[in-house]
Amino acid sequence: MLTVTDVYGEQWTVRRRWWYDMTHVTESLGGTEALGGPLLLAVAWPIWFVAHWFGLRWRIAVYRDGTLSYEKVVRGWGASRRRMRRIADDISAGVAAA
Known part of the structure; x- marks a missing residue:
């Protein structure tokens, strides 16, 4: 973070x-409690993270005084670090x- x-x-x-806002997914499936909340996170997050290492694009979020201004999409950890800089x-x- 810069x-x-x-x-x-x-x-x-x-x-x-x-991570992404998944409230629309959890609400459509009956809420976080119905999905096991922490269990869903424990299962989904490692898969999501490994997928990024295998080429899924990173979203670079740019906040201005705490409000999201815009996002950029970049493929690769190193490329995302250079783009952030x-x-x-x-x-x-x-x-x-x-």
């Missing part, structure tokens, strides 16, 4: 998005990060 301040004094955070450098230099 935190930088832009030329206007606003704080930006750039990080990989490690590039986005943070652009933000701190006052260049529109795109």
Whole structure:
């Protein structure tokens, strides 16, 4: 996770998005309690993590003062780290990060 301040004094955070909001999935299946909550997480998370190591793309989330500003999708751990650094450098230099 990288935190930088832009030329206007606003704080930006750039990080990989490690997990997704699954409330729509759990609600449609009867709620978290019906799925076993922690059990679902214990089973699904390792599969999700290994899938990223085998080529599933990482989502890079860019937050501006705590609010999600935009996301980028990058394939590979190293490439996502380099892209995060590039986005943070652009933000701190006052260049529109795109």
